[in-house]
Structure formats: C-alpha cells, structure tokens
Amino acid sequence: MESKQKTVLVTGASSGIGLLVASKLHENGYKVIGTSRNPEKYLAKLPYKLLPLDLNDDHSIVSFGQLLFSQIKQLDVLVNNAGYLVNGLAEETPIELGRQQFETNFWGTIKLTNELLPYLRKQKHGKIITLGSLLGLVGLPNVSYYAASKHALEGYFKSLRFELNQFNIKVVMVEPMSFKTNIGESGTVATGTIPAYDTFRQKVTAYTKSTFDNAPDPAPVIATLLQTIKEKNPKFSYPVGKGSSIALLLQHFFYKVFEKSILKSVNASK
Numbered sequence: 001m002e003s004k005q006k007t008v009l010v011t012g013a014s015s016g017i018g019l020l021v022a023s024k025l026h027e028n029g030y031k032v033i034g035t036s037r038n039p040e041k042y043l044a045k046l047p048y049k050l051l052p053l054d055l056n057d058d059h060s061i062v063s064f065g066q067l068l069f070s071q072i073k074q075l076d077v078l079v080n081n082a083g084y085l086v087n088g089l090a091e092e093t094p095i096e097l098g099r100q101q102f103e104t105n106f107w108g109t110i111k112l113t114n115e116l117l118p119y120l121r122k123q124k125h126g127k128i129i130t131l132g133s134l135l136g137l138v139g140l141p142n143v144s145y146y147a148a149s150k151h152a153l154e155g156y157f158k159s160l161r162f163e164l165n166q167f168n169i170k171v172v173m174v175e176p177m178s179f180k181t182n183i184g185e186s187g188t189v190a191t192g193t194i195p196a197y198d199t200f201r202q203k204v205t206a207y208t209k210s211t212f213d214n215a216p217d218p219a220p221v222i223a224t225l226l227q228t229i230k231e232k233n234p235k236f237s238y239p240v241g242k243g244s245s246i247a248l249l250l251q252h253f254f255y256k257v258f259e260k261s262i263l264k265s266v267n268a269s270k
C-alpha cells in the first residue's frame with residue numbers, strides 16, 4: 001500500500017539496472033517515471049512513462065525538471081542511475097574522453113540533482129539514491145576515469161547527505177561490483193597508442209573482458225535498490241556483490257595484499 005503512494009524517478013531506465021529496477025517498482029505498485037535519451041525507441045515496450053533526458057545537455061536537464069513537475073506533484077525517490085563506462089589505460093585515454101566521462105557520470109548527475117532539489121526541499125522529504133560503483137571505493141586498472149568519476153560522486157553525496165538532513169531528504173549510494181548489463185557494449189574504449197604498454201594492455205583487456213563475460217545477473221543490485229527505497233532511515237553506503245566486503249576490507253587494511261591479488265589476476269589473463 002505504501003508503495004502505491006510513492007513516485008520514483010529512475011534515470012537511464014531503458015537498459016540494464018535502470019530498466020530492471022523501474023520494471024520491478026512498477027510491478028510492485030510504485031508510480032515510476034523513467035528517462036532515456038531516446039524515449040521513442042523504447043516507449044511502446046515499457047509499462048512505465050519514459051521522459052527524454054540527456055545528462056550531457058544542460059537544456060535537456062532544465063526542460064526535464066519542468067516537464068516532470070508538470071506531470072507529478074511529489075517526487076519521493078530520485079534514483080540517479082544513468083551512466084556509462086570509459087575503458088582504457090589511463091595514459092592512453094585522451095583527456096577529452098575522460099572529460100566526457102565526468103560530464104555524464106559526475107556533472108550530469110549533480111546538475112540533475114540540483115535541478116530537482118528545490119522541489120524536494122519544498123516538499124520536505126525525499127530520497128536520492130545514486131548508483132556509484134565498487135569502483136567508487138576501490139581502484140582497478142583499465143577504468144581510471146570511470147573509477148575517478150564514481151569516487152567523485154561518493155565524495156559529493158557524502159557531503160550533501162549532511163546538508164539535506166535538515167530537509168528530511170536521505171542521501172544514499174549503491175555501489176555494485178560487476179553485473180551483466182549493457183554497460184560493456186554501451187561504453188567507450190580508448191585505443192592503445194603507446195607500445196610500452198602493449199603486453200600489459202593485452203592482459204588487462206583480457207582481464208576486463210573476462211570480468212564482463214563472467215559477471216552475474218544484476219538481481220542483487222535490484223534487491224538492494226528496492227531495500228533502500230523502502231527503508232525509512234537508510235545508511236549512506238550499500239556495496240553489492242559477492243566478494244565486495246572482502247575487497248573493501250583488503251584494500252582498507254591490507255592494501256598490498258589487495259594490489260598483489262589484482263596484479264596476479266591481470267598477469268594470468270590471456
């Protein structure tokens with residue numbers, strides 16, 4: 001019954017985690033609004049409303065906010081899910097690709113949150129749940145800009161949580177390990193340009209590919225999102241995935257052990 005009264009906005013609800021969580025919420029009786037850069041491509045297939053939003057376009061963010069609140073009176077939960085992945089070795093990734101990664105994953109998410117915050121503050125309640133990543137807590141090779149963009153989100157929302165407490169707005173991060181979605185295909189891969197990296201690049205590319213190929217179904221992420229949506233007083237951080245607690249523990253207390261195990265896996269990859 002409580003779910004029927006809640007309106008949830010899920011950005012990037014055309015694919016992967018966003019599509020699954022929006023569908024599940026709709027099934028459970030929530031009023032769901034999703035977003036996509038190309039809603040017309042998906043609308044007919046989806047049971048929930050899909051509005052146009054491009055996080056890389058300031059006009060799109062402003063028009064989206066206006067359109068959204070012309071259609072709803074109250075927004076209970078914002079799920080900042082939209083994002084993508086830039087793959088490649090740090091030195092070989094053109095700065096422009098790194099900038100674009102931040103433009104979407106960090107700045108786009110922040111701009112959208114700012115656009116909606118006046119409404120949330122006015123209604124004096126709400127929840128902002130952002131898809132970080134375990135890579136927002138841990139660094140790995142071949143994903144430096146992605147990891148940096150997710151680390152930046154962690155820091156930003158950690159601060160924002162204190163500031164929004166007075167307005168009864170809860171701020172939460174969900175930090176999944178690798179799960180099977182379209183993130184591998186929808187992202188960008190930087191081209192190798194520096195011969196000195198040839199051997200390492202070959203191994204780390206195989207390591208990344210095997211991580212994608214062996215990634216599990218994202219059901220645990222969806223379950224965690226549903227839990228944080230329902231919870232009255234959620235924590236700040238929700239890492240999700242088998243081995244996430246061990247990875248965090250190792251990198252926190254035994255960094256050299258963590259580093260050694262990653263390098264060992266990369267070097268063994270073909």
Ligand SMILES: NC(=O)c1ccc[n+]([C@@H]2O[C@H](COP(=O)([O-])OP(=O)(O)OC[C@H]3O[C@@H](n4cnc5c(N)ncnc54)[C@H](OP(=O)(O)O)[C@@H]3O)[C@@H](O)[C@H]2O)c1
Nearest residue numbers: 012014015016017036037055082083133178179181182183
């Ligand atoms: N899958 C994983 O292993 C994993 C792990 C940790 C964190 N995450 C995070 O989970 C979130 C969802 O990723 P996913 O794995 O479900 O990937 P996905 O299947 O590729 O879906 C990404 C979604 O983001 C939207 N999107 C991408 N760029 C956008 C932009 N510029 N403006 C607006 N929307 C945009 C896409 O919508 P349109 O193309 O329709 O616009 C799509 O619906 C991301 O933030 C990702 O970083 C994923």
